[in-house]
Amino acid sequence: MTQYKKFGGVQQIFLSLKTMARKNTIPPNLKQILEKGDQLYQPGISVDCVIFGFHENMLKILLLQVKYVNKFALPGGFILRDEPIEQAAYRVLKERTGVNNIFLQQFNVFGNPDRSDATVHQAGYMEHGVKIPKDNWLLQRFITVGYYALIDFTEVKFGDVIFEEGCEWIDINKLGNLMMDHEAIILNALETLRNQLAYLPIGRNLLPKKFTMPELQKLYETILAQKLDRRNFQRKMLGFGILNRLNETKKGGAHKAPFLYTFHDKKYQKALKEGLYGSW
Amino acid sequence: MTQYKKFGGVQQIFLSLKTMARKNTIPPNLKQILEKGDQLYQPGISVDCVIFGFHENMLKILLLQVKYVNKFALPGGFILRDEPIEQAAYRVLKERTGVNNIFLQQFNVFGNPDRSDATVHQAGYMEHGVKIPKDNWLLQRFITVGYYALIDFTEVKFGDVIFEEGCEWIDINKLGNLMMDHEAIILNALETLRNQLAYLPIGRNLLPKKFTMPELQKLYETILAQKLDRRNFQRKMLGFGILNRLNETKKGGAHKAPFLYTFHDKKYQKALKEGLYGSW
DNA sequence: TGTCCAATGCGTTACTATGACACAATATAA
DNA sequence: TTATATTGTGTCATAGTAACGCATTGGACA
Numbered sequence: 108m109t110q111y112k113k114f115g116g117v118q119q120i121f122l123s124l125k126t127m128a129r130k131n132t133i134p135p136n137l138k139q140i141l142e143k144g145d146q147l148y149q150p151g152i153s154v155d156c157v158i159f160g161f162h163e164n165m166l167k168i169l170l171l172q173v174k175y176v177n178k179f180a181l182p183g184g185f186i187l188r189d190e191p192i193e194q195a196a197y198r199v200l201k202e203r204t205g206v207n208n209i210f211l212q213q214f215n216v217f218g219n220p221d222r223s224d225a226t227v228h229q230a231g232y233m234e235h236g237v238k239i240p241k242d243n244w245l246l247q248r249f250i251t252v253g254y255y256a257l258i259d260f261t262e263v264k265f266g267d268v269i270f271e272e273g274c275e276w277i278d279i280n281k282l283g284n285l286m287m288d289h290e291a292i293i294l295n296a297l298e299t300l301r302n303q304l305a306y307l308p309i310g311r312n313l314l315p316k317k318f319t320m321p322e323l324q325k326l327y328e329t330i331l332a333q334k335l336d337r338r339n340f341q342r343k344m345l346g347f348g349i350l351n352r353l354n355e356t357k358k359g360g361a362h363k364a365p366f367l368y369t370f371h372d373k374k375y376q377k378a379l380k381e382g383l384y385g386s387w
Numbered sequence: 388m389t390q391y392k393k394f395g396g397v398q399q400i401f402l403s404l405k406t407m408a409r410k411n412t413i414p415p416n417l418k419q420i421l422e423k424g425d426q427l428y429q430p431g432i433s434v435d436c437v438i439f440g441f442h443e444n445m446l447k448i449l450l451l452q453v454k455y456v457n458k459f460a461l462p463g464g465f466i467l468r469d470e471p472i473e474q475a476a477y478r479v480l481k482e483r484t485g486v487n488n489i490f491l492q493q494f495n496v497f498g499n500p501d502r503s504d505a506t507v508h509q510a511g512y513m514e515h516g517v518k519i520p521k522d523n524w525l526l527q528r529f530i531t532v533g534y535y536a537l538i539d540f541t542e543v544k545f546g547d548v549i550f551e552e553g554c555e556w557i558d559i560n561k562l563g564n565l566m567m568d569h570e571a572i573i574l575n576a577l578e579t580l581r582n583q584l585a586y587l588p589i590g591r592n593l594l595p596k597k598f599t600m601p602e603l604q605k606l607y608e609t610i611l612a613q614k615l616d617r618r619n620f621q622r623k624m625l626g627f628g629i630l631n632r633l634n635e636t637k638k639g640g641a642h643k644a645p646f647l648y649t650f651h652d653k654k655y656q657k658a659l660k661e662g663l664y665g666s667w
Numbered sequence: 668t669g670t671c672c673a674a675t676g677c678g679t680t681a682c683t684a685t686g687a688c689a690c691a692a693t694a695t696a697a
Numbered sequence: 698t699t700a701t702a703t704t705g706t707g708t709c710a711t712a713g714t715a716a717c718g719c720a721t722t723g724g725a726c727a
């Protein structure tokens with residue numbers, strides 16, 4: 108896999124802003140983006156990632172807190188001139204979560220002319236007393252490619268440098284004030300996730316290696332916002348033939364210890380490609 | 388709906404080329420695109436439309452013949468600076484088919500750096516003895532948003548001005564040599580269509596207002612590349628409750644006259660939104 | 668240590684959807 | 698008029714699904 112020079116993206120600007128706010132200087136990074144960004148990046152296009160995680164029976168999304176406008180934003184970034192779009196999305200994911208090999212799926216493009224909000228960038232730069240020139244590339248219309256990612260909550264290390272600023276897991280049911288059209292993007296991602304859940308073995312990417320059947324069921328119930336019958340759920344899941352039951356149980360809960368399961372890697376990969384039904 | 392100035396797109400270039408080839412002049416249109424295109428259009432982004440039609444039991448795609456490279460291309464175009472992406476796709480469809488209100492669905496973005504092929508444009512302009520400057524916007528990397536459209540074959544009038552050049556219905560099984568990554572785009576569209584077929588009432592858009600059950604079945608069989616049981620198919624389709632059986636039969640066939648059906652508009656719209664199954 | 672309890676593992680039943688096939692009806696061609 | 702291929706309607710066995718019963722078990726509590 109090609110390694111691309113890390114230069115950042117729109118969120119890196121936010122991060123930098125917060126870092127630099129302490130020092131009260133204009134970060135060279137920011138200046139560079141302003142002046143040379145249009146040479147480095149594919150103009151007018153960005154990627155935004157809706158990163159799903161599952162923790163304490165809640166479906167959560169990784170969001171950035173943009174303090175100077177008091178809003179949340181999706182982690183995203185620009186696309187380098189010679190970089191595949193998906194690669195850019197992976198780069199953003201790596202930057203934000205420290206995790207490689209994330210399940211990533213493009214789901215939609217958002218490109219209405221009124222989605223671009225110049226005031227966001229302008230406000231950010233104004234914090235440093237810099238006014239972005241009117242014809243600067245940052246202020247033009249931007250079209251963004253939406254990716255959703257599924258990630259094992261437990262693998263994300265909050266101690267990472269990347270996380271020192273602004274990144275937060277936000278409950279899908281408690282989304283606050285979001286920048287631009289990011290709420291619509293999230294809802295679209297959620298809808299896509301719900302649809303894919305029916306025929307893709309999604310649990311694998313959102314749960315730890317070992318997990319129990321009740322945990323898997325809670326995940327499904329949370330995504331679908333719907334109660335499912337315990338016994339029918341188990342029968343269906345086992346019927347797919349992609350789970351291994353281990354000779355271990357998860358003790359510590361207040362009641363009968365449930366078995367631990369893992370995904371059967373080979374069959375899981377096959378199911379990913381072919382789907383779980385495939386009738387017709 | 389806002390009306391956007393018709394200025395054309397990448398395919399309009401091809402059309403123009405053929406028109407002008409006879410006259411042996413550089414069309415002002417071409418010159419304008421070369422010189423002012425980057426002001427009129429969103430740079431580096433285009434739309435491409437995979438337009439499906441159904442005729443004589445064959446699933447066909449509307450393609451443009453690009454003679455000077457002896458290849459076929461998807462109808463596509465650029466996106467005006469203040470134009471929604473979907474609007475641009477509708478504009479292309481209207482230009483090519485003369486039909487409004489087409490079923491249109493975004494399905495993927497294609498953006499690998501190596502998909503852009505500068506030689507295509509270069510060759511086109513060279514036919515007129517014009518060499519595109521190296522830094523011209525036409526030669527940069529392009530990312531394209533793929534839309535697929537479903538259209539009633541019988542509504543497309545081949546007499547239209549738009550059709551006077553290069554547009555052809557090509558059987559999905561007899562695709563010839565295609566430009567750039569257009570074959571991959573088509574295959575991706577076809578795959579999407581197959582998936583959506585299972586839960587969207589797609590027949591409506593590919594068939595005339597009145598149609599017979601065998602016709603609907605042939606459509607499904609063609610898209611799925613698979614034989615279906617006649618009786619089970621009918622039961623399932625009627626079970627969806629989105630069809631009206633008329634008190635007419637279609638005579639003229641050599642055998643028993645089949646009933647004619649129409650889609651039940653209200654229920655069809657509902658099914659479009661909610662899908663045909665919706666379990667889970 | 669023993670009892671209680673809530674969650675889990677496994678199973679049953681009724682119902683619906685699906686695949687495979689039989690037979691009668693009919694519009695045209697001969 | 699007859700032959701024929703196609704259509705309309707129905708049946709049956711099976712698989713999948715929804716709803717629910719019951720025994721088991723790990724930890725809490727007395």
